Amino acid sequence: MNLPSSLKKTAETNADKTAYIFMDQLVTYKELDTAVSKFADGLKKLGLKKGDHMALLLGNSPQFIIALYGAMRAGVTTIPVNPIYTPEEIRYILDNGDVKAVVALDLFVPYVDKIDALLPKVEHYIICETDPAKVGKYAHPKLKSFSQILAESSPFVEEVPLSEEDTAVILYTSGTTGKPKGAMLTHKNLYSNASDIGSYLKMSADDRVITALPMFHVFCLSVAVNAPLISGATLLILPKFSPKEVFRVAKQYKATIFAGVPTMYNYLFQYEGGDPKDFATLRLCISGGASMPVALLKNFEKKFNVLISEGYGLSEASPVTCFNPLDRPRKPGSIGANIVHVENKVVDELGNEVPVGEVGELVVRGPNVMKGYYKMPEETAAAIRNGWLHTGDMARMDEDGYFYIVDRKKDMVIVGGFNVYPREVEEVLYDHPDVVEAAAVGIPDPNQGEVVKVYVVSKNKNLTEQALLDYCKERLAKYKVPKEIEFLDELPKNTTGKILRRSLKEQLQKQSARP
Template identity: 40%
Template sequence: MVYDRKPWVNQYGEAIAKQLPPLRHANLAKFLSDSDTRFATQTAFSTCMPNGMHGSLTYAQIAQHSDAFAVYLRECVGLAPGARVALQSPNCLAYPVAAFGVLKAGCVLVNTNPLYTPTEMEHQLSDSGAEALVIVDMFANKLQGMVSTTRLKKIIVCQVPQFFPAVPRAVIRSVMKIWNRALPAITVDHVRLERALAEGARVKQEKRIEVSTYTQECGHDTLAVLQYTGGTTGVSKGAMLTHGNLLSNVEQALAMGRSHIDIGKEVVLTALPLYHIFAFTFNLLCFYAVGARNVLAPNPRPIGNLQRAFENYPITWVSGVNTLFNALLNEEWFTAFPPKHLKAAVAGGAALQHAVAQRWERVTRTRIAEGYGLTEASPAISFNPLSGNQKPESIGIPVPNTDVRLVDPAGAPVALGKAGELTVRGPQVMAGYWNRPDETARTIRNGWLHTGDIAVMDADGYFRIVDRMKDLVLVSGFNVYPNEVENVIASMDEVLEVGVIGVPDAKSGEAVRAYVVPLAEGLTEEAVRAHCRKHLTEYKVPKAIEIRRELPKTPVGKILRRELRAEYERARDAR
C-alpha cells in the first residue's frame, strides 16, 4: 500500500530527522524545568500592549512564580494530583505562570476561552470537574451563581498587566477601569494572583518543598491538558492530551523547523490566543524549549494592535491563520516597513489561501509554512517544510513518527491521487474524549484518528485538504468543495475575505452561496460571479453572493461556516 511506504519521508532531506529518538523528559514539568535552568537570565515573555507599554519576565522569574503557584494549588487549596484547574485568560504574563504552575503541581490544565458566555463557561467547568479557576478580572463578573453549580473550590483572579512595572500597570488599569469600563465588580469570593503567589512562596520556604516531587509519578501516559473542542462530531468535549502527547508534538514540530531556529536567539510573536491548542503547543511550548523570547499580544483586533510589537521587537517568527496574515498585508504600516528580522511564519487553524501566501512572500521575503492539525492530535500532523520543496495550497508532509492514510467511507485506503478521509496514527494522538467513550470509539478506530477532513496525496507524499466532509456541497450530484470556491474568489484584488457554504435548492438539491467582504466600496455580485465563471465549472459558481462588511470568526480568526449556515436558516425561516 502506498501509505505504508511513506513517500513523504523522501522529502525530509538533511534538515528533518526521519525518525525521532525516545522522549528526553518524563513529563512536562521536567521539560519546563530544563529551560528554566538553561535560559535562566534570558527574557522568556513580554506582554506588549497596543500603545507599546510592556512588562517582561525572565525564565528564572517564570520558574519562581510557577513553582510558587504549584505549591499554592497543592498545599493551600488542597488539590490532589490529577485535579483539573481551568485557566481563562488572554495572552499575558499571568498565563504562562498559571499554566506552568498547574503542570508542575501534577494537576490537569483546562484551557478556557475568556470570551465564553456564562452558559459556555458553566458547561466546560462542570464537564471537566474543575476544582480551581484562574480567570482574568475583565470577565470575572460572569461567575455570579456559578460556584454553587460546579465543583470550584477556589477562584484566582489575574490581570492583563500582571507583573508590569508599577507606573505602566497603574496607567493601564486606570484606562481599563475608567475609560474602557472593562473592569466590572467581582462579587464572588476570590483571591488575587499576586496574593496566591506570595502564599505559595511562603509555604514553599517554610516547608522546604521540592516542587519536582509533585510530578514524580507523572509519566507519558498521565493526563496533562483537557483541551475542549467541537471535534469531528460537533459536540463540545474535552480532548485528553497526555504529557507524552504534548512532548511528542513539540519534538515533531521542532524537527520540521529546526533549520530556521537559533537556540536562545529567537523572538516569536504570539497573536493567537494561548488557550488555543495551536498557540499552546507551537508558541508556548516549542519556543520555551529553545529559549526564545515570546512577545504576547493580548488582543490582535483590530490588527493595528500588533504594530508596536512588530516595531519594538526583532520578531523572527510569527504564527497565525489566513485572516491574520491577510489583515496584516492590508495595513500600510506593515507593507511599507515589513519586519526585517523575520525568518518564517507558520499558518494553521484554517486553509491558507494561495493569494495570501504569495503576497506574504513578496512583501516579507519569507515563506508561510502551512501546517495542518487538530486538537485531538496536540495539534500538529503535517507541515510544509521550510527548507526544500513547498507546494502551493498543500498542507505539506506528515511530521516525523506519524502515519497517515486516506480512506473511503468503508475504511479502506483509497488509491494515490484519489480523495479520502484523512486518518492519522502517532504519539501525538489524544488518549480520547473526557468521559465520552462512545465519542472516542467513533473518532479513534483501530488505533487511527479519523479527522473528518477530505484530502488527496500526490506521488511525493504531499497532502492537500479538499474540505471538511460536513462542508461538502452536493450540486446535482456533483461534489463542490467550499475551499476551492473561496480560493478563487479570494484571488480577486478587490476581496478581503470570503466564506462559502451550501444551502438547500429545489432544483439541484444544494446550491453554492458566497459571503464576500470587499476591500473597498464598489465590488458587485456580478463582478464576483464573472470572475468565478473564468475559473470554475458552472455548477461550482455561486448561485447567490452576498456582499457584507464582516464575517463571523472564531477567536483565532477562523471563518465560521456553521454560523453562516445558521444565519441563512434563520433568515429563511423568518420569510
C-alpha cells in the same frame, strides 16, 4: 521528559535568558520557573491533588503560562477556556470537566455569585488582578488572589511524579453539532508535539516568537508557547492580535517567527501602516487553523519577503500533524508533509488507503494523538479506529507525500450529484483583486438538491454580484459556479480569526424559517 521538567532544565542551564517579553517587561527563564514552582506549591496548599482539574479563563498573559505550567508541575489537569464564551458555555465546560479551581481575570468576579450556585464542585476562584490596589480584597470565601498565592508560596515545591500517560490538558473542541467534547491530551502528547514542532521548524534559543494567537487555543499553545519554550526561545506576548502591535513588536524586538491563521495574514497584508522593513528579521511565518488562500499566501510573501509554512492540526492531535518542510520545496496550497514521528494517510469510507491524488478522509496516528474524549467512550471509539484518529477533513496526497485539504467532510456541497468543495470556489474568488474575504456554503435547491452560495467582503463598493458571477463562470465548472453572491461588511469568525461557515449556515436557516 515533560513540559515543566523541560522548563526547569532550561532555567538551570540558561537562567538569565529572556523567556518572555510582555508589555515591554522582560522576564528570564529563572524568574518564570520560580513563579511556576510557587504556583504549584500554592495549588497544593489550596488542597488540589494530582488528577484534579483546574480551568483557565484567561487571555494572553504571563499568568496563563505560570498557571498552566504550575498546574502540570503539581499534577493538576488544566482546562483552557475561551474567556469570552457565554456564561452558559462556560458553565457547561466547568461542570462537565469536573473543575475544582478556576483561574480568571478580575472581570470574572461579578459573575461568581451567580455561577457558583450552579457549580458546587468548584472550590476556588483564583483571580488575576488588573488593578494592584484590589489584590486580595474579596468578600466571597472561594475567591483567592493569584498575586497573593505567588507571594505566600515556596519555589522549593516537592516534585509530583508524572507519568507520560497522565492527562495534562483537556481541550474542549467547539464541534459543529451538539455539546463540546473534551479532548484529553497527555504529558506525552504535548511534549512530543512541541518537541517535534520545534525540531521540524528548526527553533532555537536565538528565536523570538510573536505570540499573538490566543493561548487557550491549541495552535498557539503548542506552536507559539510550548515549542519555543522547549527550544529556549523568547516569547513576544501580545495581549491580543493587533496589526499595529505585531509590526511594532517585530521591529522593536527583532522577531524571527510569527504564527497566525489566514485571517491574521489578511489583516497584516491589508494594514496600511505595515512596513515590510518591520519584518526584516522574520525568518519564518507559520499558518494554520484554516486553509490559506494561495493568492493571499503569494501576495503576502511577495510584499514582506518572508516564507510562510502552512501546516495542519487539530485539538485531538495536540495539534500538529503536517507542515511544509523548510529543507525541501514548499508547495503553495499544501499543508505539507508528515512531521517527524507522525503519520498521515487518506482513506475511503471503509478505512482503506486511496490511490495518490484521490480524495478521501485524512486520518493520523502518532504520539501526539489524544487518549480520548473526557467521559465520552462512544465518541472516542468513533474518532479513534484501529489506532488512527479520523479528522473529518477531506484531503488528497500527491506523489511527493504532500497533503492538501480539500474541505471539511461536513462542508461539502453536493450539486446534482457532483461534489463541490467550498474551498475551490473560495480560491477562485480570492484571486479577484477586489475580494478581501470569501466563504462558500451550500443552500437547498429544488432541482439540484444543493447549490453554492458565496458571502464576499470587497474593498470595492462598486463591485456587483453579476461581475463576480461572470468572473467565476470563466474559471469554474458550471455546477461549481455560485447561484448567489451576497456582500457583507465582514464575515463571522471565531476568536482565532477562523471564518465560521457554520454561523453563515445558521443565519440562512433562520432566514428560511421566517414566514
